[in-house]
């Protein structure tokens with residue numbers, strides 16, 4: 490049998506008790522560090538009546554206060570820094586569509602740790618120094634490009650720092666350089682696959698063998714679609730700017746949940762309403778503590794991402810806890826006519842019914858009633874000039890949606906190329922109700 494490969498075998502396959510011992514050592518130090526160096530944390534902890542001496546190990550973590558995006562905004566720009574700016578070497582930032590941006594700071598140690606996490610993900614996807622790794626996440630303030638670029642260097646792959654966009658050039662580099670690993674958002678991977686096929690390439694012609702896709706929710710159905718089009722194995726990767734970027738967790742060859750780099754990030758699942766910790770296996774909000782970040786450490790940060798954790802043994806040999814694909818964010822969940830709807834449910838139905846992943850959901854409110862429309866693009870093969878054919882397909886799709894969601898949207902089947910493609914994170918939902926509020 491082929492020898493299993495890891496980037497840092499000892500850490501990645503460490504017994505749980507050993508991981509917990511490391512986590513305990515790190516949390517005690519980190520809590521003392523933020524209490525002494527960050528007034529914002531000192532005030533939060535004082536207000537909760539908890540002092541650094543109360544934290545004797547990882548089992549005491551629930552005594553600490555939560556931190557949310559609102560705290561980061563309040564403390565913007567420097568209020569959460571635990572090191573002087575002179576120790577920091579870089580910043581990254583969220584896209585900040587609403588309110589102030591969140592800015593994260595890194596020391597060189599923080600960058601090294603982050604690159605290692607991304608290197609673990611690349612090796613888990615089968616990467617080594619013989620690979621050519623095309624990094625098509627955006628470079629700049631967004632963390633995707635820099636993170637996978639750093640990881641790819643650590644592994645020793647030949648790295649193509651493409652950034653996102655310029656699809657013709659992306660295709661040219663994949664084909665001419667013989668790229669074997671592609672890193673980008675799943676929606677962009679689907680678009681690249683579609684574009685390569687339009688150029689006349691089939692999955693067999695495309696040199697890629699693996700993809701490392703994340704930064705947005707995507708379904709199993711989308712995974713199969715991308716795997717078939719590009720002829721690769723598609724691996725999920727998760728992360729957020731506040732904690733460093735991609736590589737907080739990543740999939741192994743099992744493709745059954747993402748191993749969280751628990752030696753650096755401690756995960757909890759809580760009930761988003763009450764803040765109470767939930768037992769293993771239950772769905773709730775993911776909360777992270779960065780155990781050894783220097784510049785911008787976060788205690789009990791509420792991600793708003795909904796998922797579940799499992800400690801079931803994984804056949805890859807890694808012992809770190811696995812998180813399921815996030816169902817979506819608690820703030821992405823749409824409540825339409827009183828019913829909870831996640832974009833991922835809609836994507837599942839579309840792909841199961843044989844449609845493309847090119848869709849957009851539009852929600853509005855007219856005369857105090859929610860409207861719910863889904864624009865879905867047809868392939869040239871599916872497209873028909875006969876109105877009755879399209880009407881029948883729309884009717885069937887509405888029925889499939891109703892059975893998944895409990896409510897029926899209006900479905901609009903559109904000609905090929907009428908839904909705008911994304912080069913980064915796809916905009917799946919346009920909720921116009923927010924404009925009226």
Ligand code: DLL
Pocket residue numbers: 583584626632633702703704705706707725726727728729730731734735736792794814815817818
């Ligand atoms: O998206 C970091 C990243 C870059 C992750 C490249 C993976 C690959 P942010 O822009 O701060 O950081 O957005 C973080 O994106 O809280 C999730 O809601 C969502 N997200 C990230 N990865 C996944 C994933 C980057 N694999 C927010 N599945 C997170 C679902 C994801 N959602």
